[in-house]
Amino acid sequence: MMDKHYDAKSAEAKWYPLWEKNGYFHQEPRDGESYSVVIPPPNVTGILHMGHALNQTIQDILVRWRRMQGKNTLWLPGTDHAGIATQNVVEKALRKEGKRRQDLGREAFVERVWEWKKQYGGTIVHQQRMLGNSTDWSRERFTLDEGCSKAVAKVFTQLYNEGLIYKGNYIVNWCPRCGTALANDEVEHEANHGHLWYVRYPVAGSALGAKGELNKDYICVATTRPETLPGDTAVAVNPKDERFAAIVGKNVILPLTGREIPVLADDYVEKEFGTGIVKITPAHDPNDFLVGKRHGLEEINIMTDDGHMNELAGAKYVGMDRFECRKALVADLEAEGYLDHIEDYDNQVGHCYRCHEVVESRLSKQWFVRMKPLAEPAIAAVKSGEVKFVPERWSKIYFNWMENIQDWCISRQLWWGHRIPAYTLCGERGTGNGEDELVFVAETAEEALEQAKAKTGNAALTLADLEQDPDVLDTWFSSWLWPFSTLGWPEKTPDLDKFYPTSDLVTAQDIIFFWVARMMMAGIHFMGKPPFKNIVIHGIVRAADGSKMSKSKGNSLDPLELIDAYSADALRFSIALITSLDCDTKVNKEKFEIGRNFCTKIWNAARFMEMQEANIAERVSMADIKDLTSDEKHILWATDIACKKLGEILENYRIQDGALAVYDFFWTQICDWYVEYAKDAPDKVRAFAVLRDVFFKALKLLHPYMPFITEEVAHQLGYLKDGETIMLAEFPKGYSDEEKSAWGLSEEVYEFVNAKREAITALRALRAEYKVSPAVFVKATIATDDNRAALEVESLKKAMRAEAIDFTAAGADLPMPSKLTKFGTVYLSLDGLVDKTAESKRIAAELAKLAGFIKAFEAKLSNENFVAHAPEAVVADARKKLADNKEKVAQLEKLAKLFA
RNA sequence: GGGCUAUUAGCUCAGUUGGUUAGAGCGCUUCCUUGACAUGGAAGAGGUCAGUGGUUCGAAUCCACUAUAGCCCACCA
DSSP states (O other): OSSSSSHHHHHHHHHHHHHHHSSSSOOOSSSEEEEEEEEOOBBTTTTOHHHHHHHHHHHHHHHHHHHTTOEEEEEEEEOOOHHHHHHHHHHHHHTTTTTTTHHHHHHHHHHHHHHHHHHTTTTHHHHHHTTTOOOOGOOEETTTTTHHHHHHHHHHHHHTTTOEEEEEEEEEEEEEETTTEEEEGEEEEEEEEEEEEEEEETTTTTTOSSSOOTTEEEEEEEEOOGGGGGGGEEEETTTTTGTTTTTTEEEETTTOOOOEEEEEETTTTTTSTTTEEEOOOOOOOHHHHHHHHHTTOOOOOOOOOSSSBBBGGOTTTTTTBBHHHHHHHHHHHHHOOOOOEEEEEEEEEEEEETOOBBOOEEEEEEEEEOOOHHHHHHHHHHTTTTEEEEEEEEEEEEEHHHHOOOOOOOOEEESSSOOOOOOTTTTTTTTOSOOTOOOOSSSSSSHHHHHHHHHHHHHHHOGGGEEEESSOTTTTHHHTTTTHHHTTTSSOOOHHHOOOOOOEEEGGGGGGIIIIIHHHIIIIISSSSSSEEEEEOOOOEEEEEOEEEOOOTOOOOOOOHHHHHHOOHHHHHHHHHHOOOTHHHHHHEEGGOOOOHHHHHHHHHHHHHHHHHHHHSSSOOTTOOOSHHHHHHHHHHHHHHHHHHHHHHHHOOOOHHHHHHHHHIIIIIIIIIIIIHHHTOSSSHHHHHHHHOOOOHHHHHHHOEEEEEEEEHHHHHHSSSSTGGGSSSSSOOOOHHHHHHHHOOOOOHHHHHHHHHHHHHHHHHHHHHTTTTTTTTTTEEEEEOOOOOOGGGHHHHHHTEEEEEEEOTTTTOOOOSSSEEESSSSEEOOOOTOOOHHHHHHHHHHHHHHHHHHHHHHHHHHHHHHHSSSSSHHHHHHHHHHHTHHHHHHHHHHHHHOOO
16 A cells, blocks of 8 residues: 655665666667767766756656667766866865975875865765666766776877877966966956056156156056056057057156066057057967067066066065055056056956956966867868757857867866876976977877987986976866767777767756867767767756855755755756756746645555555456547547657657646646546446556656656556566557557547536536535536537536536527537526626626627638638638537638638 | 847746647635545636837747847957
8 A cells, every 4th residue: 555645765765776786777788779978077076056956857857768768778977077176175175284285295185186086076976866867877987087097198199199289388367376277268257347557658768747648758558457567578559550650669668667668569459448558568468478479579477376476576566466566566656656547447357267266367388279170070060960959059159169269278287187198308397488398298108208219319218217297187178088988988899889979968058168069079080970969958057036056145956955855856857847948947946846746646646546446356458448438538549649749859858848748648637637537437447447557658758757756656556566667668659550449549539528628617617607616516508519428428417516417509599607618608507506696797798708709700701811821720620619600600611612 | 349048927937830719837816625635626817928110811939120138258458
């Protein structure tokens, strides 16, 4: 006997370990169509948030559905080593002990991070199990594991040998707090309410003039970053700017330093902005850097790698933080009369995506990947339709980025990550900015040594003479290989053969550039084929007010708390139901009650069936049933529709529509109508045989969305025995044509029952309007030409709580109150049930409504084109609607004939 | 500065290629504790589909413009 209440916690605790232990998630390559997905690997430092819940629910729905379809289905899990994030977490822990990573040294620190990973890195992996993810845990991967590391080394080496990786001195985004370079897309731009400082640069040989207009004595420069002034090596104007033509080629004096710097002409300068004169600081601004290259300027780096001023900034400022220095320097400029004026100015300032520190543009030596050659085939793969975005519009954003792609800075000055497989001879590193230093790039140190021997002609070299590049690679340099490195590449494996390219990649919009675009490039370049066929992009989960969820704001929902409060199935179903692929999803806790209530409904419906079946002595099989009632035919037909519809919906990734369809099917069709019918069915044995069949199909349809309760109920109701699982049951396809004809199912019967229900609803509405208690049995009359109607009178009487129902011909002139339905006009006999004043009001309203209805059709009929262009279905329906009005039907037929 | 998206019921959102009376959940109103379920059932109120113009026999749906909101990209000091 089923418990009165569904105990989600024990069901979840029971089934998940069993599924995993029985290897239901595991799949080896085998014959037949494959379906494979790699999970977007969460950071090892991560904990499960609503974004994961959404992302993984979508994937699990797709994966469970495909597995039930019998496909060779693999969902591969894993985590990302998340360079900066993880290193920051461990450094933070160290700080509590009063230590820095430098105190431990590189080796010990990395060891420490691995320890941390061992201890806490499993958190999210454990939490993913709570969601019910059917990932093949036996294949769990980590971006820093041996296989992935091998792939990274091979890829780096190959790209280097192909000339697609180079090393150079460039301006990069630098996070002074993390002490590392960042890629362009790791920088988040935020609005900043700042100032524009106007600073006077005296023309060489003249004293600083009085405050006022620009004159011969000084020129005025506008800057948002006065603290970089000591690094200026020129000022520039636009070559077409006549105002300053005379001064180009002369020198000006850099305030506070006395240094003379030239005035240049360069197209980069906008005439309209500021004063039309720009200070050029090649070591601290990417544009200035380019200007400097064009004009052969010196690059003066005035900052340390942690954002403090160095000795080149001037003795007074050495050691100051850059923002502290800004204040001090502005004060000094003002004191010495160099500060002209200050304006408020709003601009965008870059922040580190990890620690949110203001990013510094910094000149340094880094490794880069040439992206253009990799991007071209990746663009082509989407243009040709080989790879599709779902929804399609994301391809535009992909193209926009890909077509304007910049080289990718891949080196990071961190310790946690894949160390760059580049070697130099000891002592040769750090000798300068020369780009011609001897670098040996190879997958292993031994191979690098061979190269070194060959290049130098010194056969006596040993590994001890080689020094590996101290930098590590950007985290995304391992994630962009994820779809094939996890399947065994660079080895040739059966897994790669079978599961590459993967089928669907499901991810949020925010990592299209970081990850998706780069996987496309790597997949095509190294595997010869794009890494997936469809890229499914979903929105971001937001708080109820539309803001981003964040712990600090306190507006975040914890999926684990929701699971605890409502169950994993409730979380999954709710999020599937409220999420559209097209936009972001706003959630609050109450929304998850939908899923919880649905679980309750399923459980209670199952209990009802169990109880009723206990009273039924015999059971008939579906093969033996015959002479079905119209209601029984209806639910079988509806089930057939639901099965076909859900499959079609999921083919198109319409997760939300699917949830809605299956919800409506179960709740409305099965519970509200069929179960109510079954309570008073003429032949309970048959009625429950039908319910039993339909119910199991419904559970299977629901399983991808709600794995736990469907498994539990399927076992409770005896559909499955111990050792069996709904997970591997065949996804229902609906009924065969043979079955349908044996049972006498047809669309006509289905529609007949729909119409009948409309009549039932109409009578209920009449009762409600006239305040006739459900306890009172009424008399009803239905005007219809459907000759089967009379046969249904017994079931109608029960549903309508009517002591008698009379049938009369359609078009009969019934007294009010009545309601027009597809089935016919329903009339409630009110004799003695209701007061007459209310009735007369009601009659007037009803008449007005009917008049409006007929008028609408008259308007359509008067328009000849309506018939000419209206689809057959519309005309057919107009026929039905006008059934009561013979005259109008004749008019319609005439017109229809005319235009046929 | 470039690009994308949205605007439909009090709230959160559906509405597939234009086609009968624009839907759901929550909230609200009324009734119902009838043996599966009150986390429920029945009935109901509530919409000038942001605005203007256009295409069409027909527009929430297609086009143009306007307004408002949001997101992404971008080196303008």
